[in-house]
Amino acid sequence: MILEGNLDGLATFLFLIMFGPAIVFILIGAVLFYHKKKKAGKVFMILAGVYCLISVGICGAMMA
Numbered sequence: 001m002i003l004e005g006n007l008d009g010l011a012t013f014l015f016l017i018m019f020g021p022a023i024v025f026i027l028i029g030a031v032l033f034y035h036k037k038k039k040a041g042k043v044f045m046i047l048a049g050v051y052c053l054i055s056v057g058i059c060g061a062m063m064a
Contacts, residue, residue, distance in 0.1 A: 022052040 025048035033041030 018055045019052065022048045022055070023052060 025044050029041045029044030029048060031041075033043060034046075
């Protein structure tokens with residue numbers, strides 16, 4: 001059948017979807033915070049936290 005096969009990369013892909021954008025938002029926020037744009041940096045860090053919270057809930061429910 002089509003569904004038979006090696007699915008080893010599936011968990012890695014889900015973890016990348018869960019934490020990839022949050023890590024990018026944290027890095028952007030840290031750079032902006034360092035370059036004296038503190039308000040924009042805080043916004044990106046808050047977005048990273050919200051994204052992480054939502055993605056862990058949704059992807060965690062799919063993985064369970």
